[in-house]
Amino acid sequence: MPVAVPSHRRERPDASTSVVVRLADFALRRPSAVFPVPVLEQARYLLLDTLGIAIAAGPMEAGRIARDTAALLYGSADLLHSARMLFDGRRASIAGAAYAAATQIDNLDGHDGYSPTKGHIGVAVVPALAALAEALPDLSGPEALASLVVGYEVAGRAGIALHATVSDYHTSGAWNAVGVAALAARLRRLSDKQFREALGIAEYHGPRSQMMREIANPTMLHDGSGIGALTGLSAAVLAERGFTGAPAITVEEPEVAAHWQDLGAFWQVLHQYVKPYPICRWAHAAIDATRGLVLADHLTPSEISHVQVNSFHYAVTLFDGMPDTTSKAQYSLRFAIATFIMHGRIGLEHISGKGLEDAAVAEMLSRITVSESERHSARFPAGRWADVAITTTDGRVLASGDVHARGGPEAPLTSAEIEAKYMEFATPVLGQGRASAIRDAVLSLADQDSRFSDLSVFLYDPPLVSMTLQRPAW
Numbered sequence: 238m239p240v241a242v243p244s245h246r247r248e249r250p251d252a253s254t255s256v257v258v259r260l261a262d263f264a265l266r267r268p269s270a271v272f273p274v275p276v277l278e279q280a281r282y283l284l285l286d287t288l289g290i291a292i293a294a295g296p297m298e299a300g301r302i303a304r305d306t307a308a309l310l311y312g313s314a315d316l317l318h319s320a321r322m323l324f325d326g327r328r329a330s331i332a333g334a335a336y337a338a339a340t341q342i343d344n345l346d347g348h349d350g351y352s353p354t355k356g357h358i359g360v361a362v363v364p365a366l367a368a369l370a371e372a373l374p375d376l377s378g379p380e381a382l383a384s385l386v387v388g389y390e391v392a393g394r395a396g397i398a399l400h401a402t403v404s405d406y407h408t409s410g411a412w413n414a415v416g417v418a419a420l421a422a423r424l425r426r427l428s429d430k431q432f433r434e435a436l437g438i439a440e441y442h443g444p445r446s447q448m449m450r451e452i453a454n455p456t457m458l459h460d461g462s463g464i465g466a467l468t469g470l471s472a473a474v475l476a477e478r479g480f481t482g483a484p485a486i487t488v489e490e491p492e493v494a495a496h497w498q499d500l501g502a503f504w505q506v507l508h509q510y511v512k513p514y515p516i517c518r519w520a521h522a523a524i525d526a527t528r529g530l531v532l533a534d535h536l537t538p539s540e541i542s543h544v545q546v547n548s549f550h551y552a553v554t555l556f557d558g559m560p561d562t563t564s565k566a567q568y569s570l571r572f573a574i575a576t577f578i579m580h581g582r583i584g585l586e587h588i589s590g591k592g593l594e595d596a597a598v599a600e601m602l603s604r605i606t607v608s609e610s611e612r613h614s615a616r617f618p619a620g621r622w623a624d625v626a627i628t629t630t631d632g633r634v635l636a637s638g639d640v641h642a643r644g645g646p647e648a649p650l651t652s653a654e655i656e657a658k659y660m661e662f663a664t665p666v667l668g669q670g671r672a673s674a675i676r677d678a679v680l681s682l683a684d685q686d687s688r689f690s691d692l693s694v695f696l697y698d699p700p701l702v703s704m705t706l707q708r709p710a711w
Contacts, residue, residue: 256488256497261429263501264391264419269383276504277683280382282655283349283389284366285679286511287359288696289659290348291338292666292675293585295324295700297563299457300341307333311467318474320371321697323364324666331368332470335417338364340463345585346567347515347662351389351505352645354396355448355618356409358416358509361466362388365417367696368470369424370689376424378687384423386506392416393505395440395485398493400618402486406448410465414443415485417469422476431476438482439472452554455564510645511655514583519552520570521642522623523607524583527574530627530635531581538578538601542630546574547610548623557607559599563589575601585662613639620647667700 269277294300304325311333313319320334321327329337342348342360350357366385370376396412418439422432444461451458472482487493514524523546530536552570560566566573566588575598576587586592613622621642627635641647650658656676663672678692 254489256494257433257484258429259500260391260419260488260497261432264387264423265427265429265432267383267501269377269379272379272383272386273504274683276386276506277379277382279506279509280385280389281680281682282511282652283359283506283509284363284382284385284682285659285676286655287342287348287363288675288679289662290345290360290515291323291342291363292672293347293662294341294345295666297341297344297589299344300337302457303340303463304337307337311336317372320368323367323696324699326697326699331365331371332467332474334368334371335361335364335470336463336467338367339466340457343459343462344457344564345515346459346517347512349509349511350518351393351396351509352618352621354393354409354412355400355406356396356412357460357462358389358392358396358409358413360409360460360462361413361417361469362392362420364466365420365470366424367693369421370693371697373424374688374690376689378682378684378689378691381689382682384420386504387423388416388420389506389509390416390500390504391419394496394500395487398487398496401496402490402493405445408444408446408448408451408459408461408465410444410446410461410463410468412440412443412487413462413465414439414468414472415487417466418472418476421470421473425473425477427473427477433483433485434481435473435476436483436485436488438475438480439469440485440487441482442468442472444468449554452551452556452568455556455560455562455568457564459564508646510642511650511658512644513650513654513658514573514577515567515585515588516573516583517555517568518621518642519549519555520573521644522613522621522640523548523552523570523625524573524577525643526623526625526637526640527577527627529640530625530637531578534635536578536627536629536635538597540629540631541578541601541604541627543628544574544578544605545626545628546570546605546607546623547613547625548607549613549617549621550609551617552613552621552623553607553609559602560588560593562593566593570607571602571605572598574605575599621645671695671700 307329313330395415555570
């Protein structure tokens, strides 16, 4: 008598099969030459921005712990399955190297994101690309960018599908694992069957960690991206060696098929945001609204009596007091606004070390009130909106009107602004020469005769001066 197969494990030859076939064609076989030029060019800037955060995060305690742990627990002696860790030089498995870099980046909240996913992609797929490229000395620049785009496009759709089908708000690592597996499948030339199994393994083991737990109690766990990168690369190698795990329900279930229909037509890479501040994106609209009022009226801190912030629900849940750790500072709203008012910017020095003991910022923070606005909440996650009213000491009330956070397609940063941000983050750690060389190599990757090795020669060695001496232990 035949054994009944549970309905959720039966092969579906209809819509789900169609999605898998189209996804395999896109991820495994679409030549870099047919990727739209603007898509590859934008991928360069996402790569540059993420590398800048990776460099700046190197001296942070979370990054050092992650790299040490990768060396201890996730090593490999096989050259096809190992890589040097970014800006460290020690060798780990490809999964371990990606885990270390993704954890490092995740703990400096200045990396790119995609609003519909309520999370971040570059933080996981860039480390995966760097780890995999170690065994691919002839990898062309355009192919490296195309593979990176595959990671972004698959992770983004898996994230949207997950949010649409489950009740919990899971961290980015949950679905980044799927994007990393797709990127790895392309670069390691997996078969269609291996690719399908890799997606299923990555999704099954992806960290379904609850984002709001981390928001309520900010720690080094952040957005789960380190474990997501580890899981995605592990899944690809497992599938490569015959391990099974399909299907991935965020890809193959009929109810999520609509989220994959525009693959290769609508390019999510072009809709990522780049952060102007190393602060949770939920706070950016309020910071930008405050920034606009302060700059327009040339306000000094002494002229500000009270700041009323109205924003969406999740922004209001951010850390409310004076932070005593960098993790709390990055998940702050009132502190971030107070810092901008006092200093005219929010830099690394403000969210770490003595910046966490800034008495002037603490006093300004006491003048700021935050409330939820239903109209702003209704626009989330597609938009990140806020409005701010500043009452001056002479009795004026200055209103910003509704403001959307800068950096995304609604109000993009210019290429010059992205390059300037990268240099601001990278130069203090690497020095002007090496930081500039990385920038130039990244921006040349779209050239047909470029090689990823033109860039990677600068990526793996530690700074000449110990990173622990370059910056404080953030």
